[in-house]
Amino acid sequence: MESIFKVYFFCEDTTEEKAKVSLNDGLFSYDYKIEFEADLTGNVEIKLYRDEFDFRDKFDLVTQEAGFSDKDKQYFQGEPIVLNRSLSELMPGKQESTPNTIGLFSGVLYYSKLSAPKTEKEKYYYKDFSSRKDYRETFGGIKMYRDNFRVRPYGEPNSSNYDWLLLSNRKAKSPAAISHSTGKWRVNSDQILGSVYISRTNLTLPDQANREGIVETKEFSQLREVIIEIVKLFETDRQYVCRLLNTYYEKSHYTEIIENEILTKANKDEKNKKKKGPSSKKETFIEVSKVKTVIDSKDNKIKDLEDENRLLRALATTGIVTNTYIHEIKDSTHKLSMKIVMAKEALELDDDKLEAIEYINAANEIKNSFNSWFKVTIESVRRDKRSMKVIDLRDLLQVLVASWNDVASNKGIRVNLDIADIKFKCFPYEIESLFNNLITNSITSFENLRVGNKMININVRSSETGILINYSDSGAGLSDAFKKDPHRILEPFETDKRNELGELIGTGMGMWVIVKTVNEYNGSIDLNENINTNNGFYIKIALTGKER
Incomplete structure (x- = not known):
């Protein structure tokens, strides 16, 4: 505004230059x-x-x-x-x-x-x-x-x-x-x-x-x-x-060093106490032991919170998947009720058993599609999947991919899985949550793809420290807003999904859930291949097996 409006404060002998009041950043x-x-x-x-x-x-x-x-x-x-x-x-x-x-x-x-x-x-x-x-x-x-x-x-x-x-x-x-x-x-x-x-x-x-x-x-x-x-x-x-x-x-500030030093001294003092007997200096042992007790208690609370966060992320994924396909679920529910009503009318009004059987068979097919939805949502948080254990990763992913193929086949989408025989220590529901978010994003990207093959490719191989996942799809790829810096999509609330009015409607939480899961396994994410590609989405994930 200084180029349009100028303010001067004059005294009797003030020059114009000195009288000018500067409207610049110095005011703030x-x-x-x-x-x-x-x-x-x-x-x-x-x-x-x-x-x-x-x-x-x-x-x-x-x-x-x-x-x-x-x-x-x-x-x-x-x-x-x-x-x-x-x-x-x-x-x-x-x-x-x-x-x-x-x-x-x-x-x-x-x-x-x-x-x-x-x-x-x-x-x-x-x-x-x-x-x-x-x-x-x-x-x-x-x-x-x-x-x-x-x-x-x-x-x-x-x-x-x-x-x-x-x-x-x-x-x-x-x-x-x-x-x-x-x-x-x-x-x-x-x-x-x-x-x-x-x-x-x-x-x-x-x-x-x-x-x-x-x-x-x-x-x-x-x-x-x-x-x-x-x-x-x-x-x-x-x-x-x-x-x-x-x-x-x-x-x-060496907080971790100090904490480790306390734990080391506490363990050493406890051993000395057992060797020397009750005549040893109890004061030192008692005080250090108390510190160790506090640290152990803190570690247990942190573990409980981490387990709770894992479950919440899995439930969030269930919500994201369900919200993404809520219109289709509602449509399937409506079709199912209609087929049942039509079967009932065929029996009660026309006494046409053959026609009623056709309606019942159609309703049964819709029911089977619901079972597929349940497998990729509710099934992922079953109690037996919330325990850390060594699993056959190929068996886990083959069942998951089969369920997704049942769900996505009517859209012309195919999920391909290439995986070796891998034993991996993990929480199974975390691994399913990771892939559910990736596949959900890919299926959404196919909505604007009118021609071409709608393919999702998953390749999983073992590495020296864990597993390597190469995931890609043939969808629309990242929008211009994320091309220069594709890792930006890993931040919470980042989304480019819009409705027919051009308003942003995506949650922007799916990829963030993936990041949190990868961090839990001391892993890494590479999205650089997306920078130089016009179509398709590409992500490489490295995971390390759980220790506890």
């Missing part, structure tokens, strides 16, 4: 600044400025030992992170040729926290913000300007449109801490402020007749989605920095 103390500008071709240039961290005289030491790159060091010293994205990349599920019907737009956003625990200040090397003022009542919210004039009520404090991007809703759905290893940290609406600029040339963003906001056109929804995706890029960068700093903090 911020942690991150996000600038963005879109051109008519649909390209959006985004600049992220990191101004949150102050390593003081430890800059070289911390950045090196924490694992930051040379480019990261430049970003910490004021150089912006420059990202170029197309609109299709910022709107998952949209085609590459998505035209820019929104028009020119730009903006600047500021992330600014007002408090942080003392431990976080030490861990993340936050710069001093103790003198930072609270601007939320005055400048809070993300405001919109048309030709540099406010478009109300967007970003208006104490109004329902203060959070018109629904950032608080995103935060509530994903309340993960900034250092969480897999969860997605989200910024809250009261932590970010800024401006979005459009003009009278944005014809698809017309004002409402009463001048109270903008008409909720398709392009307005797209603009909101693009801004949220830009905010997500900032969130990802901040979480990347804090994860590395958190790992560095934990290593430098």
Whole structure:
């Protein structure tokens, strides 16, 4: 706005240059600044400025030992992170040729926290913000300007449109801490402020007749989605920095070393106590033994929580699969009831036994399809599959794939399994959950595939440390939003599934469940093959057998 409006404060002998009031970032103390500008071709240039961290005289030491790159060091010293994205990349599920019907737009956003625990200040090397003022009542919210004039009520404090991007809703759905290893940290609406600029040339963003906001056109929804995706890029960068700093903090404080030292001493003291008898120094033995008891109790509680989380992930997979095919399940239920009614009418009204038998046979086929659904959902959480044991992996997957082929055959989809004779120590329901999520995603990707073979290929081989899984399908592949960085789909709530209105409807949890399962087996995931392929989805998974 400084290029349009200028403010001067004159005294009797003040020159024009000295009287000019600078309207720049100096008015705000911020942690991150996000600038963005879109051109008519649909390209959006985004600049992220990191101004949150102050390593003081430890800059070289911390950045090196924490694992930051040379480019990261430049970003910490004021150089912006420059990202170029197309609109299709910022709107998952949209085609590459998505035209820019929104028009020119730009903006600047500021992330600014007002408090942080003392431990976080030490861990993340936050710069001093103790003198930072609270601007939320005055400048809070993300405001919109048309030709540099406010478009109300967007970003208006104490109004329902203060959070018109629904950032608080995103935060509530994903309340993960900034250092969480897999969860997605989200910024809250009261932590970010800024401006979005459009003009009278944005014809698809017309004002409402009463001048109270903008008409909720398709392009307005797209603009909101693009801004949220830009905010997500900032969130990802901040979480990347804090994860590395958190790992560095934990290593430098030797918590694991100290805990192992306590356990070693406790075990040694217990052995000495048995050798020396009751006349030995009981005080030392008692105190150390108490510590060991506390640690053992903690380990048992953690094990119980881990088992509970495994079960919840399996149940989540059941919900994802069921939700994906709920319309088909409802349709099958309706057909089943209709066949039974028609069989009854054939017997009671027409006394036609042959026709009734045809209806009953048709109903029986529908019932069999239900049995297949039950095998890939409810069967996966049977009690005998929730115990860790050495299993015949080929037998387990052959039964699972056969059930999926029964379910998917009416869609023209074939699941092929190539597996050697492998004995693998695991929780069977975790392995089934992993494949159920992969196959569910593949079948969904086939919905937009009108021609061609609909194939899913699974290859499983043993390795020196466990097993290697090569999974691929002949579907539509990843959308443009994930092509450059396919590992982004492993983050929670990332999805490109849209309904007929163009609204995102996927849960974005299936791949995240897979990540959690792979981490449980000290495994790894490779999605790089998707970068250079136009069609199909490819994933390589390495798993290590369970020890306990």
